[in-house]
Amino acid sequence: MFAKEAEKMKQVFGKECLRIDRIGNTAIPEMSAKPIIDILLEVHHIDHVDQYHKAMAELGYQTMGENGIPQRRFFQKGGDERTHHVHVFPAGSEHIVRHIAFKEYMKEAKAYNRPKISLAKQFPNDIQAYIKGKEAFVRETEKKALAWYRQKQRR
Numbered sequence: 001m002f003a004k005e006a007e008k009m010k011q012v013f014g015k016e017c018l019r020i021d022r023i024g025n026t027a028i029p030e031m032s033a034k035p036i037i038d039i040l041l042e043v044h045h046i047d048h049v050d051q052y053h054k055a056m057a058e059l060g061y062q063t064m065g066e067n068g069i070p071q072r073r074f075f076q077k078g079g080d081e082r083t084h085h086v087h088v089f090p091a092g093s094e095h096i097v098r099h100i101a102f103k104e105y106m107k108e109a110k111a112y113n114r115p116k117i118s119l120a121k122q123f124p125n126d127i128q129a130y131i132k133g134k135e136a137f138v139r140e141t142e143k144k145a146l147a148w149y150r151q152k153q154r155r
Helices: 002-016 046-058 094-109 113-122 127-154
Strands: 017-023 037-043 061-063 073-077 084-090
Touching: 002 017, 002 037, 002 046, 017 094, 037 046, 037 094, 046 061, 046 073, 046 084, 084 094, 094 127, 113 127
Parallel strands: 037 084
Antiparallel strands: 017 037, 061 073, 073 084
């Protein structure tokens, strides 16, 4: 499903797009995850992304603006039954490295599964409590992941 959607993103963004990666929990083998595919796009100019809103809408995506992260454009597909998230960042954004480092680190560590399963059992019908519950773990793991990833890049 990711590959199919990535092809659609290439068609929409064309030469503006520098990179497309699968991120998020579904990109980590054997990881518990909601069935939402997270896609990261790196683009030349974040301000140019706004001209693609119509094309994204034609693919079923809702434009969400920055959605809490400056210099990001966020799109979601599927309404209340979301199937895809697209995170668009400008070239060189630290958020690109953060997302990729976290994914790669978790592929190695797989430590994220335990708190997610526990929180899912604890808050089966409260997505906000579930998200808040994993926040501290994610922040701490991101720091470790970035250090791990940067060290790996130096080799």
